[in-house]
Amino acid sequence: MADIAEFPMTDRYSRQTRFAPIGEAGQRKLAAATVLIVGVGALGASLAQHMVRAGVGEVRLVDRDFVEPSNLQRQMLFDEEDAIAVLPKAAAAANKLRKINSSITVSAAVADVNASNIESLARGVNLVLDGTDNAATRLLLSDICFKQDIPFIYGGVAGAQGMQAVLIPGKTSCLRCLIGSEDSDSEGDTCDTVGVLAPAVEFIASLQAGEAVKWLSGNQTAIRGTWLSVDLWSFRLRESVLPQGNSHCAHCGQGRVRTAELIAEEADPIGEDAIGSIVLCGRDTVQVTLGSPLLLGDLEKSLGRRGCRLTVNRYLVKAELPSGEQLILFPDGRVLVQGTGDAENAIKLCKTYLMQG
Numbered sequence: 362m363a364d365i366a367e368f369p370m371t372d373r374y375s376r377q378t379r380f381a382p383i384g385e386a387g388q389r390k391l392a393a394a395t396v397l398i399v400g401v402g403a404l405g406a407s408l409a410q411h412m413v414r415a416g417v418g419e420v421r422l423v424d425r426d427f428v429e430p431s432n433l434q435r436q437m438l439f440d441e442e443d444a445i446a447v448l449p450k451a452a453a454a455a456n457k458l459r460k461i462n463s464s465i466t467v468s469a470a471v472a473d474v475n476a477s478n479i480e481s482l483a484r485g486v487n488l489v490l491d492g493t494d495n496a497a498t499r500l501l502l503s504d505i506c507f508k509q510d511i512p513f514i515y516g517g518v519a520g521a522q523g524m525q526a527v528l529i530p531g532k533t534s535c536l537r538c539l540i541g542s543e544d545s546d547s548e549g550d551t552c553d554t555v556g557v558l559a560p561a562v563e564f565i566a567s568l569q570a571g572e573a574v575k576w577l578s579g580n581q582t583a584i585r586g587t588w589l590s591v592d593l594w595s596f597r598l599r600e601s602v603l604p605q606g607n608s609h610c611a612h613c614g615q616g617r618v619r620t621a622e623l624i625a626e627e628a629d630p631i632g633e634d635a636i637g638s639i640v641l642c643g644r645d646t647v648q649v650t651l652g653s654p655l656l657l658g659d660l661e662k663s664l665g666r667r668g669c670r671l672t673v674n675r676y677l678v679k680a681e682l683p684s685g686e687q688l689i690l691f692p693d694g695r696v697l698v699q700g701t702g703d704a705e706n707a708i709k710l711c712k713t714y715l716m717q718g
């Protein structure tokens with residue numbers, strides 16, 4: 362890479378600072394800001410690129426998944442080499458983003474966002490941007506944002522349709538009040554069941570990024586206070602004003618618990634022998650959470666001895682089992698089991714291959 366000192370990037374933000382509502386003052390605010398992007402798939406990769414190019418000072422990425430060929434149609438930061446190398450999305454994205462803008466801080470966490478790590482991931486950020494693909498994680502993000510007084514920039518896409526809203530603690534209602542619980546059917550369509558069009562993703566990501574730039578550059582009064590739904594195929598656009606916090610809601614109501622008033626809540630630690638699992642929607646993949654970290658070096662040897670075809674990088678080990686399923690092992694104790702949608706079977710495979718040397 363050429364030395365940046367020889368190619369000063371003084372003009373980098375000139376078109377953005379010439380835009381009057383941002384100006385030099387807004388640019389300085391962007392440079393001082395930190396955002397958390399949860400999920401670095403289609404929405405998240407696009408959001409990350411917008412934040413990095415706009416000059417947001419620190420961009421934190423977190424994602425639990427790795428790059429696959431089926432991602433390349435719409436996940437704009439990734440290429441075939443990333444898929445061949447089985448790179449985690451957070452790491453592959455961070456590599457590209459640092460090349461796009463070396464003057465800001467990009468950090469990447471290869472992890473599953475859950476109640477035990479979200480508080481530390483979100484600590485000190487000015488905004489949380491939603492790049493996730495499931496209601497459970499979105500609701501967790503909404504809860505934590507309303508607890509820590511952080512605006513949450515929601516976005517969701519399936520097929521050619523998308524939705525977007527900026528949820529602001531103390532001002533609007535929370536996501537739970539808008540879409541219901543984890544089990545609600547309001548997010549029934551997913552990109553696994555109805556597919557997804559890349560331009561629909563980019564449309565929603567642009568709306569999210571636009572609102573983020575407004576907020577971070579000190580243009581909070583310009584925030585669009587509506588829930589927007591769009592169908593890019595038929596071009597229908599619906600907009601409704603976001604309701605205020607619901608007085609009966611523990612998250613967005615008047616009685617909501619703010620960070621300062623919080624009694625420290627114990628994170629839900631996973632016991633030594635506790636094995637958890639969730640079926641990732643429609644992908645024929647189960648995420649199994651083992652009770653303890655995985656020693657990838659040792660497992661690589663034992664899986665090799667047992668006839669598995671291995672792909673190894675510094676973040677994970679992918680093992681193709683003789684029976685056809687694939688195990689993707691992460692050092693934090695997570696295993697993505699591909700080739701089965703059955704949680705019991707996935708746990709059985711983990712026990713067979715990972716716990717019986």
Ligand SMILES: [Zn+2]
Pocket residue numbers: 534535536537538606607610611612613614
């Ligand atoms: Zn609420």
